[in-house]
Amino acid sequence: MADSWRGYSLAGGHIALDLVNTVSWRGDPPRRLDRLELPGFFTHWLEETGLGRFDGDLSAVYPGLRELRELLYALLAEGDPAQADLDRFGELLAATHARAKAEPSLPVRWSVPVETPDDLLPALVLRADELLRSPETANIRRCEGRGCAWLFIDSTRNHSRRWCRSDDCGNRERARRHYQRTREPV
Template sequence: MTDSWRGYHLLGGNVALDLVNTVSWRLDQARTFDRLTAPDFLPLWLTRTELGSFASSSTLVEPLRELRETLYRLLTAPAPADVAQFSAWLSAAHSLAVAPPSLPLRWTVPVDRVEDVIPSLTLTADELLRSPDAALVRQCSGPGCGWLFLDRTRNHSRQWCSSQDCGNRERARRHYQRSKTPIEPLPNG
């Protein structure tokens, strides 16, 4: 594992959310880290998300960043410009899409070349945006985190991207606050 993977996990529940989560500390400007620009991150991410194995993927960085930021806005605060931009990518992706001859039709873009990654991710994101799962997308409650995930808990109460990461930090913060708060003596009565 390279340094660019330290602190990063595929935990969004959907590859489109995992793409959005390639920005760490999105809501904390002092700590924001764009992993797509980190050396060796993108080829490993593509392999681990089963989008392909491409040693030379540097041409993908900027288009992926544009798709990622548009998806983030669509999932958190959609604007007409983002819908229009995504629609253009979707039209282009559909021109490359194929479906097996069985119902229900599931359109995909086979990733045979590095140029197929954006259209393939666009169709995957479209499936998420049109599915009931879109209502399950949550943003981590960890201060500064900003990662998105699918909340598949029974009562839809998941708060953190990872209980072991942001959840532990929050529990440690609460414990520290409780331990430093002076305990008032009970009045004698």
């Protein structure tokens, strides 16, 4: 399982973005990696995100998760979502609200307790809805690392964050620039 987690971290700043980021190298098709296909990755991801621990085969939930993941990327990556994508998310949200329970506090917050693998998709839809309705959407950025395309919430004071992780894509970009400077003829 250590290999399936290598190169991945919860860098999005929100669980919906961390779901989107389960695709590595989205911007570089030959290197693109769907981490849900890696053994043990999803189980570890669930634990890291606090959604719980489930033993056994979870592959039955993957199609719905992949659809939600790609839908969220389409909604959030460009900033101007297509109406068809919004409509599809609305359908997922309506189906989720049929299962959701209101928490006994104000403001009202809906949740789906995650007790079985079938609860994972509705729980993630509700969390995605919270993000989509949040002012934080104005601070969602796409990593500028070559081929990365991960999404994250830029919470820096001057909104100047450029990379999903400074110690990953940031280091690669700084090394590339250094190499170009030292290799260019003077």
